[in-house]
Amino acid sequence: MHDYDDDSDGPIIFKRRKTTATTTTADSKHEYGSKMTKTTTTSDSSGMVPPVLPSGSNNKSKQFSDSRFRYIGEENSKLMNEDKMNLTSLFQLRRPSSNVDSKHEYDSKMMTTTTSDSGMVVSPSVLPSGSNKSKQSQVGGDSRFPYTVEENSKLMDEDKMNLTSLFQLPSSSDSIKQVSETANTDDQDDEEDNLTLIERKEKLEEDNLTLAERKEKLEAASALGRISKTKIAAKKVTSSSLKCASKKIIKSRSKSTNLHLNSGAGKKWTTFAHNGIVLPPPYKPHGVKMLYNGEQVELTPEQEEVATMFAVMKDTEFAAKPKFIENFMNDWRVILGKEHVIKKFHLCDFTPIYDWHQNEKDKKKQLSALERKALKEEKLKEDERYMWAFVDGKKEKVGNFRVEPPGLFRGRGEHPKMGKLKRRIRPDEITINIGKGEPVPECPIPNERWKEVKHDNTVTWLAFWKNPIDPKAFKYVFLDDTSSWKGQSDKDKYEKARLLKDYILDIRANYRKDFRNKDLMKQQISVAAYLIDMLALRAGNEKDDDEADTVGCCTLKVENVSLVPQTNKLEINFLGKDSIKYENTVEVDPLVYKAIGEFKKGKNTGEELFDKLDTYKLNAHLKELMPGLTAKVFRTYNASITLDKLLNSEIMNRNVAEKVVVYNRANKEVAKLCNHQRSEPKSHGAQMLKLRDNIVKLKGVLDGLETNLHRVRKGKAPLQLDADDGKPKKNFTPEMYGGLQRKIKLTLDKIEKTERDMDLKKELKTTALGTSKTNYLDPRISVAWCKRHEVPIEKIFNKSLLAKFAWAMDVDPSFRF
DNA sequence: GTGTGGACTTGCCTTGAGTTGA
DNA sequence: TCAACTCAAGGCAAGTCCACAC
Numbered sequence: 001m002h003d004y005d006d007d008s009d010g011p012i013i014f015k016r017r018k019t020t021a022t023t024t025t026a027d028s029k030h031e032y033g034s035k036m037t038k039t040t041t042t043s044d045s046s047g048m049v050p051p052v053l054p055s056g057s058n059n060k061s062k063q064f065s066d067s068r069f070r071y072i073g074e075e076n077s078k079l080m081n082e083d084k085m086n087l088t089s090l091f092q093l094r095r096p097s098s099n100v101d102s103k104h105e106y107d108s109k110m111m112t113t114t115t116s117d118s119g120m121v122v123s124p125s126v127l128p129s130g131s132n133k134s135k136q137s138q139v140g141g142d143s144r145f146p147y148t149v150e151e152n153s154k155l156m157d158e159d160k161m162n163l164t165s166l167f168q169l170p171s172s173s174d175s176i177k178q179v180s181e182t183a184n185t186d187d188q189d190d191e192e193d194n195l196t197l198i199e200r201k202e203k204l205e206e207d208n209l210t211l212a213e214r215k216e217k218l219e220a221a222s223a224l225g226r227i228s229k230t231k232i233a234a235k236k237v238t239s240s241s242l243k244c245a246s247k248k249i250i251k252s253r254s255k256s257t258n259l260h261l262n263s264g265a266g267k268k269w270t271t272f273a274h275n276g277i278v279l280p281p282p283y284k285p286h287g288v289k290m291l292y293n294g295e296q297v298e299l300t301p302e303q304e305e306v307a308t309m310f311a312v313m314k315d316t317e318f319a320a321k322p323k324f325i326e327n328f329m330n331d332w333r334v335i336l337g338k339e340h341v342i343k344k345f346h347l348c349d350f351t352p353i354y355d356w357h358q359n360e361k362d363k364k365k366q367l368s369a370l371e372r373k374a375l376k377e378e379k380l381k382e383d384e385r386y387m388w389a390f391v392d393g394k395k396e397k398v399g400n401f402r403v404e405p406p407g408l409f410r411g412r413g414e415h416p417k418m419g420k421l422k423r424r425i426r427p428d429e430i431t432i433n434i435g436k437g438e439p440v441p442e443c444p445i446p447n448e449r450w451k452e453v454k455h456d457n458t459v460t461w462l463a464f465w466k467n468p469i470d471p472k473a474f475k476y477v478f479l480d481d482t483s484s485w486k487g488q489s490d491k492d493k494y495e496k497a498r499l500l501k502d503y504i505l506d507i508r509a510n511y512r513k514d515f516r517n518k519d520l521m522k523q524q525i526s527v528a529a530y531l532i533d534m535l536a537l538r539a540g541n542e543k544d545d546d547e548a549d550t551v552g553c554c555t556l557k558v559e560n561v562s563l564v565p566q567t568n569k570l571e572i573n574f575l576g577k578d579s580i581k582y583e584n585t586v587e588v589d590p591l592v593y594k595a596i597g598e599f600k601k602g603k604n605t606g607e608e609l610f611d612k613l614d615t616y617k618l619n620a621h622l623k624e625l626m627p628g629l630t631a632k633v634f635r636t637y638n639a640s641i642t643l644d645k646l647l648n649s650e651i652m653n654r655n656v657a658e659k660v661v662v663y664n665r666a667n668k669e670v671a672k673l674c675n676h677q678r679s680e681p682k683s684h685g686a687q688m689l690k691l692r693d694n695i696v697k698l699k700g701v702l703d704g705l706e707t708n709l710h711r712v713r714k715g716k717a718p719l720q721l722d723a724d725d726g727k728p729k730k731n732f733t734p735e736m737y738g739g740l741q742r743k744i745k746l747t748l749d750k751i752e753k754t755e756r757d758m759d760l761k762k763e764l765k766t767t768a769l770g771t772s773k774t775n776y777l778d779p780r781i782s783v784a785w786c787k788r789h790e791v792p793i794e795k796i797f798n799k800s801l802l803a804k805f806a807w808a809m810d811v812d813p814s815f816r817f
Numbered sequence: 818g819t820g821t822g823g824a825c826t827t828g829c830c831t832t833g834a835g836t837t838g839a
Numbered sequence: 840t841c842a843a844c845t846c847a848a849g850g851c852a853a854g855t856c857c858a859c860a861c
Binding site: 819820822829831838 | 856861
């Protein structure tokens, strides 16, 4: 089977990514990929090696795979070319909605970032080795002591049960006492350090600055001529002094916080029981005949199943993408067989199946509430058995225990495999992991068996199978986010990010001194670390050619970063994870600007900017600076510290709704920093119109009320009917006056709230807040803030997040990241 | 030093349940 | 009551990073 280039008859010429030839050998006899035996991609590859036809097989899955290779090479090529010629007229390509209209959004973003992100140019006061813990990091110090797995497990269980009762404000005297105790501890720490108080204060301040504040600092520092001084100081930081500092900090931290730096390794459980997983139900043929060249065609259930997969996607953007259609047709033809009448896509009419599907959906919608409830309960009853696992005797919720049903692969962006058949997973492809001696879940399909049953207590998965789309990858069944394992892992992640706070000054000094390093690899590491720290970029692992063409920091291409002439600004533009566009113009350290210019020299479009670098080398370097430090820790650190800082403004005189707006705005800043985008909701325009209408109506009401108030003040009867009883008011009374005032106040509040909702909706049109809240923001920051400002935590966290972050609910109100 | 398998985390989108308003 | 709207949960794609083999 071939993949085809859009514009040529021949196979795709693969772009060079890795200089060495890569050989993939799948080991499962059931894998579609394994039928290819070996796929070799070399720098001069002219395409994929055609698959080697499998030898005869006799089980069902094998027959399925065998039949897929009836069309090979030229035959397929010819058919696809014919299809392609007809595609243009059939479909109009649309851009993914996430990218549509993004220009306007990004313009405003660029402006914001340009003026806020360049604070990194300022070198903070450089500290001698063995820097101390920050004062703020000590506040609420108790919450930083992780428990043993057993203790934590018990505690988290209790947390979940007492979620509401735990969320209580302690008395202010408690907080004061704690702060005072913390201050005493810091005084002792001060004596151990060689820093002056001013230097310590500066460090603390720098440490906790948001990117915007760093920018302000830069400006102030430039004015005072401090930059050169601090840069000179930065040079004095040597690698060895850093290592000493690291050792000292980690030693003191380990002693005082019992931090589980390697809690991810080793034995994870002693006993582990569960009921396995749920396989999708077998396909039920509907018998609706699609049309080919205007005629009804006969399809076997297997053929009909795949036709239906496409038909139900008729309304989606995928169904209009040539690559999607090409891949779908390639895989469907294999199932149709060489002799089947269906050959060309443009002659296929899936409408009858689509209509049938819509009808089924409508039928489902028309069910009564009672019928729906009954169905839901029935489903819950069936699922209940699989929803729970027992880890060391503790009942834990299982995450997604369902094996993915067959379907067409919906890759994101311009994924080369979009539209490929994601075939049904059989039990003999699934490995189960369960405690030794526990009853092994029965295979749900008679006469079939699991591929393997393991008792591996160093991992946390319940089951896994190979990804049918990418045989090098796997699909896992894990415990739910609310489980102790996930909770502990989350806590460890945030503790590591908080630890970075103690190292960040030294690390920044370290990478700055390497901006001019003669060793090109070291220089590239320093510039990459700077960008990751400053812009919260992802690491950027190498990718294969059969994945979407996206990049991260280490894989940035020459064309992704441009130098804005006569400035120290970089224009950065690339497709990141999930093919989300990253666009930013940002001022950088002049040395970084210069270094990037050097890295680009002599390279062509498509070549890597950091050619001496990969994520392994970068992370290896980072680990020398702080134990366990990797590129992604910077993202967590910068997201959390930004939220912490932005929430630290005085908002005591505001009501709860206004405080929530303050929180959402802070959350939004983090989402922008991390480039968390979403496609514009389909109903956004309508929603905005509606809110605008409401405001106009409310303002009309307000005018009327104010007129009446004015009349009543002068002793005249109100003009309009009173909405309360519908009767005209002939005489005014003092109560009427008070009532009007109350209504005016209420209307003003409503207008204010609607305007606020509108502003927020507009601001968040294409910004996704949920991702940062779920993955990057230490929940203790939010919980403590809620406690300090008497905001119900339910206003900030939904039910899922409350359960996921149960471990953070008892944090002290004085907690700061 | 490099590639790869493996185990996890991160992140956007779709679905469908719940809510609102006519 | 029902249609329209809203938003959380779940699904699953796509990242990161580590260990290990060569």
